[in-house]
Amino acid sequence: AKGPADAEAVVTVRAEFSVNEGARTGELSVTATIRDGYHIYAMTQPKPFLATQIHIEPSDQVEVSEAFRPSRPAIALRHKSIDVELHEYEGAVTWTTPLRIADAVDPRDLTISGHLLVQACHDQGCLPPKKHPFTAKLNVDNRDLTARTEAAGAPSENPTQAPLDFNKLEAANPSASTLPLFIVLPMAFAAGFILNLMPCVLPVIGLKIMAFAQQAGDSRGRVFVLNLWYSLGMMSVFLVLATLAAFLGLGWGQQFSSVTFNIVLAAIVFVFGLSFLGIWEIPIPGFVGSGAAGDLAHREGAVGAFSKGVLTTVLATPCSGPLLGSALTWAVTQPPLLTYLVFAFVGIGMASPYLLVGAFPKLIAFVPKPGEWMNTFKHILGFVMLATVAYLLSFMLIPYVVPAVAFMIGLGAACWWIGRTLSTASLNAKARVWIQAAAIAAAAGFVSFGWLHGVMKSRFDREVDRSLAARHVASAQDATSSQRDNNELPWQPYSHELLARYTSAGKTVLVDFTADWCLTCKANEAAALNHTATRRFVEANGIVTLKADKTHPAPEVDDLLQRLGNKAGSIPFYAVFPAGNPNQPILLDGLFASPQPIIDALQKAGPSRNDAQRADTTGVRTRR
Template structure:
């Protein structure tokens, strides 16, 4: 029998973990502004991470009067994927939801995207308008200030919940990001009548209602007041920039519905030498554009933006092409208020207008859905067909061959070999227990889907549990512990999982509990992978009745269980496997390495801020398993339970220590990146500056940051004295930082340097305390005020 020496096995595992740590740290350094994020130190200048397919960040601006502002949320969606609008109708994919925490501001309108979504049809949601965003999208909402605050020192937490789809599958996404202050803006001058340069028309626009109730309809009036002898060409619904036609497009609709512009101005036919005659309007022209407020619209301000592209011509020549941007807002309230509200007009690029489709009916024509096919807000259910059920059966069967599942399937094959000498009844019992584990997980997912639809109107997605950090870490630790068991570090105390010769005859037989748990683990490991056929099927669950959802998931489970059900009817297949023997021990050890690769997959799926903490926890799990392995399975029960209790306590402490001290740091200080030019400028301005020289490989630096520097007491002094905190990251052996350390006569870190407005810098070396930092900041004193600085210069 081939036997892998225990030291070699352990070194192999350690090497794999070290490789994962190095690779993931490199990824973190490449993908973020600072490598600190991977070690739990403050990450400077990096965007918030919201998973592998989308990332979010936020910022806000204030009006000069300080009483209102704008909050913007940026989403960057990976290539090949898309997310959904905030106005996605019910009965379809999960809309993007954005909420703001805190009591200092209150939103006065909804979040509105900077551009219109792409409209699509999807067989999963027949007859429903699907509103997709690709690439970057920015949602902005107005807010009113309820309590005064200092913007330079104030951030607001923004919670984003969304769905990201692509490559045949969908995963819930979202993040909590902090919106930092960007700038003050002045109230813009409103021009309600606008003549673009080198044209012969004055444009204006107004809305018939300043406020409109949900479900009502208002009218936007657009006027081109042409000079005597000049005209504009006709508007054709849904048309593009053909010939000299006038273009009217909606760039921002805020979820409101625009109808077709109509006018009663007389048309004049001309022969322009084209295949068909052209028409222009005889004199000044006014279009009426209906705007419908959805029943589901919430109270608040809804910004609207239209673009117009046009030519002004007379009988002899035409002016250059021109464009007009028309901006305004409509207030959605409980009651409508019929008083005209003028819009602001500015210049626009004709070519930009020509790229968008003209308004037509209630939905834009290009890439849109015919009105007759739409069921806005429909929650009607869709029936399962025979094709759906066959696809679910085939998709479930294919799940057996997903990479994460294969190691557990290999373990199951070993149990088949043990069954070779068993009775038909025993074979059926064990395989049905395995099948029960598979089907049980499927039914739990089906019930979660139904409950989510009832509570929130959207379904719990297949694999959605893998969006939970706790679930991913726990499963990574479980699979890692299984791999250690396969390598002989310890024995899983469940018959059928542990088959080492050390465990005696009991462990060499698969029990019903072991078979059931294998079925559960196999199915859970399959959920990150949709496999062919399943992506659309699980999306279909959003429009299925509760009974159909249960049936769909049950059929997928049966499909996954087909090989094991076949063995219940034809147990003779087991005889084709080799007889039980020493080869099984070798196979078990070999199967440990695919499990370790599965751990690598799970660690990769964990965000970089928690990756190092997860790897530390895995080392602790390794030690805990080793503790259990020191007590043989044939020992007295007291020793066994004592070892297991000690291992559980060790793992609990490992979770607390790793994620408390090596997870992401919730920075209390407004850190900025160090560079010598910036430091020199701040000192010339009379600022007190605190520079922390650190690196992600410096353990004492991390301890200082958590227990002494980034603390509430230090934060109070920093804000009170207007101190600028800077981070000097020496992880990459920066020459600039090395020269600065030499200037400060320091050859090592950690080093905290506090520069007072006047005098020599104060140096704190090695491990320090919070009180030392506070005393040094008090000794340095506050930054000089601008007035005091001016008096010193004069």
């Protein structure tokens, strides 16, 4: 007999489908039966716990395009230790979704394959996640779709209300691809210019101010050439981003969802910060402005200017200013040549202030002459860079944070080893020191991510298991309490299933597409979303708020962005699904200075159509 720790014995899965009489449509059902004493999580389960997932193998015989809906609400508990809501199922639960069968296929011969990914847990901990494969065939009874759905306890829909159809969202909200090129190019230029005003680029704008100070008194030709190299550095990044968007479908800022990218960028910014603080000197003339003021050997050169342009643009990508989303959405729906052209205009727009200074050097007359102030300013920039590293670590997956810090300590040791070498040392001596420093950095990386990451992940998993066990003995009051800031909206994690269930129940739904690395998103949350006026309007009109988080890879969030016409995947982005007409959502993007744009969109959508309890429409109820 199988032991209690055997996931196969704890959860059993069966599947079947039915066909509506006289039609090529029907319903696919997947049922999980859970052993007594165990539970699994709903599809709406927030991280770090594993949400149940159903995957259907692609087939040209049948189309399954809508989200699965559960037959009954889940049990909702508040995890006291880490403040995460738990959505659990015990006993048995069935998920259903509509399907459409190809014209030439006999339903009696059709087989639908897939798997159910679940993690079973009990009072003392959790079993490893398990994929349960299933094969669905035609139900012998072939019960009607409506009768089976009502028997399962799904909420009845308003017969006059159009159901949410994910395939019709894009048609209802055509993207910017209809705009003519002569409008898109100025829009792209303006969007690039505005990026210079975003907080993401502030750490490296200071570098450019120092460069302007160094350029004071230089010939007009030299000033123009250096600013041209700086602009080319910016342009090079935009062309790389255009390549990723045109051929890999990478959205604006989406690289920040990659742990590897964030670690590499944090390491680069960290070693730059150490250079600003005088620990070592980056071997690029004039990059940091080291050396005596006016020392030609340390003045900015082409490589330094180009590198600053690259770094400025990379750090700008977490921000998205006005017009940028529309311009990039148009770009990624066009042939590659036009995609490159639009991205290039964004780059030219961002570089335009520096090209203007290059053409008219007198514009930098306001910058003080080179002097001791530059060293003080450089040290301040060093601390700003270290603060940027802390920001990059803030949205990194928890098990990677300590290894990343350990790796940067190793990088700091390597930089210190290089910095202690005299500038008068021979070329061989300098090469030997660099090799030794590279060995220190490599050893730090191996220890940090080859060993320490595994240790931290194990500790994190154990802490989660202990917290899971502890919440079973918590009082009902503690288990159901939910604390949030006074004006914070009652956000719930986005899923296709949850959006479909809310809209089918007559709710107006606001979806916020955001990420922890998106500073513009955070600014909008403070100024427009989590605001007293917005909260009062949401509460008074029964509006549901869902948070579509792109901090880490989120396929369902990316899919909805695509269906809404946001092909570039740029954020911040907002969608309001009106009650009774969810296939015509109201879309917003850009930077907001007040809650009025959000409130106007919610007013246009109208209130929810009924005052049903949230638990009855979300598929989540609270154990009391």
